[in-house]
Amino acid sequence: MLTARYSAASNRLLGGLPPRTRDRFLAECTLVDLVLGRILYERGDLIRHVYFPVDSSVSMLAVIDRERTALEVGMVGSEGMCGHALVLGSDVAPLRALVQGAGTSWRMKASTFRRQLENVPALRQLLWRYVGVLFGQLAQAAACTRFHVVEQRLARWLLMTQDRSHADSFEVTQEFLAFMLGIRRVGVTIAAGSLQSKRLIRYRRGRIVILNRDRLEAAACSCYLADLQIYQDGLGTRSKLQRVTHARAAKERTP
Template sequence: MSTRRCATSSNRLLDALPAKERDRFFADCTLVDLVAGSVLYEQGDRIRYVYFPTESSISMLATVDDHSTLEVGMVGREGMCGHALILGGDFASLRALTQGAGAAWRTDTTTFRRHLENLPALQPLLDRYVSILLRQLAQTAACTRFHVVEKRLARWLLMTQDRAQADSFDVTQEFLAFMLGVRRVGITTAASSLQSRKLIHYRRGSITILNRDRLEAAACTCYRFDLEVYRHGMTARARGPGSFRHQRALAGPIRTTDA
């Protein structure tokens, strides 16, 4: 991973810190490029680094019986990876896999814990984020159990678009089946249905979202639930100038069009 420096973080959590605390935090961070498909840590590994994505996205995966794996969460510029440290833990409870390549701020565990103690605004901010993340993880578990593949696929595509900040992105059917925990034939059927309704265009490992509003209407209610939980959770105690602008949603305004 190569390092780069830039003037702003473009990570919503870090942007929400007071300027002086943000500058102190950045002084001990490195901007790294995460490579798609790279494993940041396996489930049960000791956490060495904390990541705050700016352009990249990270999938959080649960492994069952050392064979089956399922994506239970996705982190982009709205959040961070390494949340166990906020709760006082040392080990990763989930596997962290780079889903979308791009930049992320990285700091080591020792430095991160020192900042938790010395930066007054950091711990309360991250406590709120962890509370939100746990609710979203629980919602994903319910979504996997009760919602059909097509609606779950639509939700996943919207979540990915939010973090990729682009209408088109590369993804294979094998990867989608892996993320959603279903057989490839289920992904083929669901993607074909969305394409026939002209919501997406899928060809040879590349997906383009053609109609964002109609895709939201086709997704399960869990997508909007995640946005609302983040917005309300992160703005509950934020009263500073511009804080709502920084924290209102994962990647932009919440759309309410249902048709």
């Protein structure tokens, strides 16, 4: 019964657990709907729940200037979890967690999660590895913001969002994109217009449609593949990276 339930609503990170361990873990979770724009916790909040997204996504935001300004430094979807501070023994959120893509997520009470960590070695080892992956991706995001141009960063962000939404189209406003990328709205207009003129995306009335995934990957900065490599190296999950790199290799071999 639970295995069928999991197959209908899966999280790739939890998929790294042995099946029986995973099913016992999920038996203590609740499948919830995450609403677009909802703040799961602010920086400094007590973490009361952990989340394992299924088809939703959560932006991890660094807040500055007394929390008037924020910048996305990470994104969590079905490949990860939200609430990683608990894995390190803290119960205080280091970043703002904002629902970027509406959808479903497994949710577990923090007290239950701590007990699971203490009693289930396989879970503890998996999540220690995941936290290492997350730190590597956060560092990659910081370098990306500093060194790569807006159009490349936007292409990367769109690919990451598509990966987590499992759809070719999604709703996002220019204001939200500017907020996520830490730029002015005019910068979003120019970058999105350039991608649209190349027929990589269609952007109209707050909805983006990915028209050509392969060419959008080529337009993105190297940080997109770097993120996948960090995940593979840390968790041994090769399928997504292999799909992208093999597709690129095949195109390069084509005369």
